[in-house]
Amino acid sequence: MAVVVPLVFLGLFFAWPVATLIGRGLAPDGALDPSGFAEVLARPRTWRILRATLVQAGLATAICVAAGVPGAHVLYRRRFPGRDLLRGLVLVPFVLPSVVVGVAFHALVTTGGPLGGGVLGRSLDGTTAIVVAALVFFNYGLVVRTVGTMWSRLDPRAVEAARALGASPWRAWRTVTLPSLAPAIASAASLTFLFCATAYGVVLVLGGPGIGTIETEIYVLTAQYLDLRAAAVLSVLQLAVIAAALWVSERARAASQAALRLRLDVPAPRLRAGDAPALALTLAVALGLLVGPVTVLVARSLRRAGRWTLANYADLGTTGGRNALLVTVWEAAGNSLRVAVAAAGLALMIGTAVSLVVSRRPRSRRLRWGVAALDSVFMLPLGVSAVTVGFGFLITLARPPLALTRSWWILPLAQAVVAVPLVVRTLLPALRAVDPRQREAAAALGAGPGRVLATVDGPHLLRAGGLAAGFALATSLGEFGATSFLARPRTPTLPVVLYRLIGSPGAQNQGMGLAAGVVLAAGTAALMLVCEWAQTARLRRRRKDSHA
Template sequence: MTANRRAERLALPVAGLVTAALLVVMLYYPVATVLVEAIRPEGRVTLDPLLAVLSDPFYVGALAGAVQDPAGIPTGLAAWARSPSVPAFGLFGFTAWQAFLSTLASLALGLPGAYLLARFEFPGRRTVESLTAVPFVLPSIMVAVGFVAAFGANGALNDLLRLVGLPTFDLLFTLEIIVLAHAFYNAPLVTRIVAASWESVDARAVETARSLGASPLRAFRDVVVPQLLPAILTGALLTFIFTFMSFPIILALGGLKLATVEVWLFDRVQQLKLTEAAALAVLETVVSLALTYAYLRYESQSTGTDRSVSPLARERLFGGFDLKRGALLAYGVVVVVVFLLPLVSMVAESVTAASGTGFTTQYYGYLLEREAAQVTVQTKPGIAVRNSLLFGVGTLLLAVPMGVVIAFVTTRDSVLSRVLGTASMLPFAVSGIVIGLGLLDGLVFGIEVGGVRLAVVGPVAIVAAHAIGAYPFVVRNVAPLLGDLDRRLVESARALGATRARALVDVELPLVAPGLAAGAAFAFAISIGEFDSTVILAEGSRAYTMPVAVERFLTDRTLGPATAMGTVLLVVTAAAFVVIDRVGGRYRE
């Protein structure tokens, strides 16, 4: 009994130390390896690689002279002003520009959805609200294939335009399709954040403004908008961060023609120009860390929802037809085109003959032929599916315990907890390419400890990379519920003799099980669809996953096999998400 009690008392400290060690090995050390490579390319400390990037017009455009000739900055800007163009800002400028446009598009698509969910009641509203989380966990390379199938020269949209006799267009390898694809991912995020804020607006404040003579528009502008502005800014900042570091979407839809920092970083790695890649990684990480810090700082200063508010009453959506309902109907058409058409087009393309007419299973037959082929260098769908599922299970085993421990630590009211909470969100600020490169350079290639070279195999590194990308979602689902628990329940358990670890397991975790189940579902789905780090770590091995297989089939310039593999990926992702959600569903009852 004494040994059991001692084990219980040591459980949380040991779990904390193990989690910290895993973060050091799987996150901080790999990232540091990449950053050090940028300033110690040949074993000596130098800033030359960073200065080379900062003084190269290809990377920073008109600001390239800032490093070697600061006095020349006005001249360089004046020359650009006489012939302005986005490329004058270089690769970093274009990356920020497309992120800015993507943010505007996400707000334009997301805010009407927030208005619909917050202000109207209609059958299936809760289901629609839940579906806003789906695009965020869909594999990005699969969505890119869907956009090719929908908006390409021979895509579904052009087929429809030909049918009605209208001119066609091709959006592939244009900035427009990249912005649209980014909006596919981030508009639902904006919708969720702003809708939650809209539902916390106090109706009494609006009624007071109206009673003082304000028109409905004036009451909305002076009372509602100021309360929504923090949520809108939060959604915009998150969208900018995610699109600034976007990789698979731009790789598939823009290629090197519309390369961003992340795509060019991947190209440098493929070309084995690792010092230049490390320098790019350092500068990109500095920018993303600054943006993430601004977001976390802003979020920490934002006040929580006042539970005493009287929410605005919702209108019946189908209670008549007027101008705003007509606008929402038009918005619904846009939603169908942007959100449903790519996925439906991908599935339809996978069973449509190359001639464009007739049903066929030839692309799925092609996948089966690849699987049965004796050529080991070919990408085999069965291996991709097996790897994805195994890596997903491994990610769950790592990410969920790590997320729970970090959530427990960060909900404590102390300066250390806040510091650890901020540090644990580093995966949001560091790209998957950087993490993959760091794991490859450090753990896979091996490190020397006491004259012995320690290394891990590729699949272990891939699971580590997936877990690093997934555990923050466990934290974000579990931590708010832990923070809202009545602390008296824990104190009562402790008063009855339970250790802190026992109280966590027997009292707190069962009460936050819905968040735990949601976090596990997100972690598994993110692992299934993770591409950035996997494409680095799976190079030249049989550890490729379904997203990597989709990208390889897409580069063959034959859309059929890519859409077939993308459909398999969609089915596996949806099935896995539903299974985990159902397993955890009993805790929500």
């Protein structure tokens, strides 16, 4: 059942909708028509969009890695007052809703913002530069956390031996530390590229004419032109790009896990004088790139018509200027929270079952292949546009036997599909750290499967479960791609309402959009700060118990 139920869930609510949408595009009359594929690939716009996607994602990934590795050193290999707070601050942008990030950077570069006048006489609004900056904002924390977690477990004795033999700090880092970190850096870079290439909300809000990605183009082709054939071809292209990124990430993750068996969790020393450049860069990124746009968003949400006021927040209880909305922002926020709780619950149940199976190490080669295949299958939602999933829901689940398009549950189901891979990726490292001999010993002493699960795997699940729940809730709260297709007019979510307000004319609607963005950002940030604090507290207790 631990395998069957998740596979049925994935088949019904991911594979079926996506395959149906792609099938309608590539086989409109029931028979495969390769000419349509060739026709779409022959369009210059197709290759321009693909090139723009790769360039934007590549630039953002390179910047994230270049700035994130020094940040990982400072935040995970050094100890100083306020480190835990700075760790949480760096991670918060990764879980912010993409539409909020887009609105924050839009407030930065439009009229009235600090960069509204442009840089060197050129406006940044609607440019590749501002899109790349927003993508770096989004994913910098992912690199810091992925690399930093591994760096904190490196045995320092290898570096100490190199230094004792006369190696300079730079040579010791280049010849000893960097090769050890290479798998984590490669994994972080590939995941960063994946998230940059699928940042739908950011590009939709910030991108000007000619600034688009495969994700936004799929939305335009399906929602505006109903060109399912072209959308299907682009979905296949996106799947190929993301599959390559996932393959690199999986290979790097396997290498890092194999290496971690030889490493220790060691206490971090205090900051040293030689850490000053890395600390300065980390603080500059944290305060300038991470705090700056959010600060501008908050400040502009408190202004209207050139005056400081709380009117934008007071109006969240209304439907906006000229009734731009059918519900108030607070009603949409309540609906978002209910949907997110339901989606997170589904994602945790499915993700936990998958993680328990995938974390096992069977002796049979065939079973090992099956476990690896199951792991890869449940990563597929990361490689398919959420827009494709949402539109696939519309055309697949509108008719019997399910007919869910009018059901309240359609949003939690779609959001759970998006959140399951993050839950699995969060729980797996904790479960794979369990020594199989512990399970064998418990079973030999007469414990049944349920008791083995509760006493051996249970504590590890609880340690990682809080963070997994936080990721699932934050992801569901901010999900915009699939929800933009599926939300009904009278039961929208907060990201959908936010996008509608920002796109509506009038100072009242624009101000309400900024205020709604602050509310959504504060909610997701609070979730992740609590989860980060709880995980850090558990690790401290664990170290204290081990030293007792």
